[in-house]
Amino acid sequence: MNDHQTWKQVLEIIKQYEYPVVVVSATANTTRKLIEAANLAAENNLEKAHVIAESIKSRHLDLVHRFLHENPHPKKNLIKESCEKKLNEKTGLLNKLLTYTDKVGELTPQMKDAIASIGEQISSYLLAQCGLATDQLTQFVDARKIIKTDDSYGKANPNFGLISQRINSLETIMDGGFTPVIGGFYGEANDGTITTLGFEGSDYSASLIGGALHAQAIEIWTDVSGVYTSDPRYISKAQPIAELSYYDATEMAFFGSKVLHPSTLKPAQERNIPVWVKNMFKPEDAGTKIVRDAHHNRKALAISFKDDIVLLTVSAYETIMGFNFLTKVFNVLESYRLAVDAVNTTEASVTIALKKPEHLNEITRSFIEIGTVEVEKQKGLISIIGCNFSSSKDFISEIFSTIQNVDLDMISFTKEKNILNIAVPKNDLIATAESIHNQLFG
Ligand code: ASP
Ligand code: MG
Numbered sequence: 001m002n003d004h005q006t007w008k009q010v011l012e013i014i015k016q017y018e019y020p021v022v023v024v025s026a027t028a029n030t031t032r033k034l035i036e037a038a039n040l041a042a043e044n045n046l047e048k049a050h051v052i053a054e055s056i057k058s059r060h061l062d063l064v065h066r067f068l069h070e071n072p073h074p075k076k077n078l079i080k081e082s083c084e085k086k087l088n089e090k091t092g093l094l095n096k097l098l099t100y101t102d103k104v105g106e107l108t109p110q111m112k113d114a115i116a117s118i119g120e121q122i123s124s125y126l127l128a129q130c131g132l133a134t135d136q137l138t139q140f141v142d143a144r145k146i147i148k149t150d151d152s153y154g155k156a157n158p159n160f161g162l163i164s165q166r167i168n169s170l171e172t173i174m175d176g177g178f179t180p181v182i183g184g185f186y187g188e189a190n191d192g193t194i195t196t197l198g199f200e201g202s203d204y205s206a207s208l209i210g211g212a213l214h215a216q217a218i219e220i221w222t223d224v225s226g227v228y229t230s231d232p233r234y235i236s237k238a239q240p241i242a243e244l245s246y247y248d249a250t251e252m253a254f255f256g257s258k259v260l261h262p263s264t265l266k267p268a269q270e271r272n273i274p275v276w277v278k279n280m281f282k283p284e285d286a287g288t289k290i291v292r293d294a295h296h297n298r299k300a301l302a303i304s305f306k307d308d309i310v311l312l313t314v315s316a317y318e319t320i321m322g323f324n325f326l327t328k329v330f331n332v333l334e335s336y337r338l339a340v341d342a343v344n345t346t347e348a349s350v351t352i353a354l355k356k357p358e359h360l361n362e363i364t365r366s367f368i369e370i371g372t373v374e375v376e377k378q379k380g381l382i383s384i385i386g387c388n389f390s391s392s393k394d395f396i397s398e399i400f401s402t403i404q405n406v407d408l409d410m411i412s413f414t415k416e417k418n419i420l421n422i423a424v425p426k427n428d429l430i431a432t433a434e435s436i437h438n439q440l441f442g
Contacts, residue, residue: 226278
């Protein structure tokens with residue numbers, strides 16, 4: 001489907017609702033391109049950066065022209081002109097930010113957010129205009145007016161109090177019979193600078209707004225038919241999960257399930273608002289419903305996996321680790337701000353699985369002060385989330401019998417969260433994950 005056809009489809013979906021509020025992300029790949037341009041500018045490759053800016057502009061121009069061509073409207077010229085004006089304005093702004101970045105020779109977090117948010121600044125305005133062209137009463141609202149945040153650029157924390165104050169302006173628009181269209185992903189700090197909420201931040205914006213409005217439901221319309229039992233791009237038999245609890249869905253987001261921003265469910269959960277994940281290209285597919293109490297009788301919820309994992313084993317110099325051995329290990333991790341994916345301990349050692357960090361050598365040297373260190377690279381980590389041991393008395397043997405021939409590097413289990421982690425050589429990762437998946441989900 002072309003961009004303009006996708007938007008037509010999106011507008012058709014919006015039409016089905018009585019009082020919708022629309023939160024839109026950037027067109028596919030635009031955020032990634034914007035960040036690429038920003039990085040190029042920081043490396044003094046300004047010309048290439050401008051070329052990307054120009055391509056983003058022409059893609060959106062093309063989108064609008066085709067949309068208006070296929071959906072002719074008496075006000076067509078007016079709509080076209082206002083879209084072109086907005087696109088010129090935003091591309092002009094983008095080019096200025098890129099030139100600035102080239103001059104200072106580095107990409108500051110603040111500048112990165114200002115640039116990355118342009119995709120949503122553009123898409124929200126243009127989608128609202130395309131809505132008018134199909135006689136829908138859509139109205140653009142700048143997300144900066146609603147999504148107030150702190151100034152943690154790249155991963156800003158929303159100011160819930162201010163957001164719920166600002167939400168009135170949306171209610172006024174809806175009372176007037178209009179459908180607000182807001183760009184997801186970005187907001188504004190106290191000092192008026194643009195911030196972003198992090199990767200997949202549009203979902204989070206939608207949930208923040210839905211929560212503040214006490215919406216009946218929050219729906220995430222994406223390009224897959226829900227939250228899957230595993231990543232369908234790699235595991236051919238992965239299937240959408242019909243119902244999930246907030247808790248399980250949050251766990252899954254954290255463990256690398258692709259669809260949700262880890263914070264997305266919080267505002268919904270607080271108000272007990274159901275969250276749906278639906279496929280905009282296959283709206284007839286059931287999708288996934290996320291609610292407070294979801295019951296399932298499957299053997300597990302899902303399987304996620306990560307490649308590029310390193311296993312670091314630190315062994316105490318003495319044969320038995322002292323009482324503060326683990327504290328020292330975790331202090332090192334904290335000082336490098338490293339999130340650990342799985343941990344295993346023995347009497348005198350600890351093994352940590354984590355995404356291969358940038359400064360691995362430096363980190364290793366810090367550990368040598370605590371004990372002897374062994375580093376194993378090129379590992380993968382499989383997490384079986386929501387293990388349901390009562391579903392089958394042979395649960396464990398079912399899993400391990402399917403992967404008998406794989407060299408297992410580490411196994412850890414947390415009862416609290418019912419997550420079983422298995423580290424394997426990176427080259428065996430997908431095949432192993434697939435065997436376990438098919439064993440558990442049939
Ligand atoms: N465009 C942003 C991203 O890719 C936000 C989103 O799509 O949710 O992270
Ligand atoms: Mg998205």
